[in-house]
Amino acid sequence: MSEERLMRALGAGAAPKLDPRFVLTVMERAERKRYEAERAAGVLRAAGLAAAGATLLIMLGSWAGTHAEVAQTVVLSLGVLLGLTATARTLARLSPASR
Incomplete structure (x- = not known):
């Protein structure tokens, strides 16, 4: 200025x-x-x-x-953990307390 x-x-x-x-x-x-x-x-x-x-x-x-049998268990467990994590994040985002 x-x-x-x-x-x-x-x-x-x-x-x-x-x-x-x-x-x-x-x-x-x-x-x-x-x-x-x-x-x-x-x-x-x-x-x-x-x-x-x-x-x-x-x-x-x-x-x-x-290790085919163990691999199947590991993949299924990881899938469950991924699903739970995605669900928890979605619920936290939609929660009125987070707004």
């Missing part, structure tokens, strides 16, 4: 009028930056989970060839 403009603002009896277009532009820019950062973090998180899942599947596949 220039010194002249600052002096006019300080000497004015009331606050200067806001330009709604400027305010909207600033808000949109800030929101776009936040969205892009969240999207990038989501992509990285999903890529990490996919890599970890692929590694675990390869390891499980090589181990399951020699």
Whole structure:
């Protein structure tokens, strides 16, 4: 802000009028930056989970060839845990206490 403009603002009896277009532009820019950062973090998180899942599947596949009965139990147990976790997260998200 220039010194002249600052002096006019300080000497004015009331606050200067806001330009709604400027305010909207600033808000949109800030929101776009936040969205892009969240999207990038989501992509990285999903890529990490996919890599970890692929590694675990390869390891499980090589181990399951020699331990078929135990592998079936492990896969079913992991499926149950995944289902319970998804259900708990959904219920927590829908809970009125979390709002």
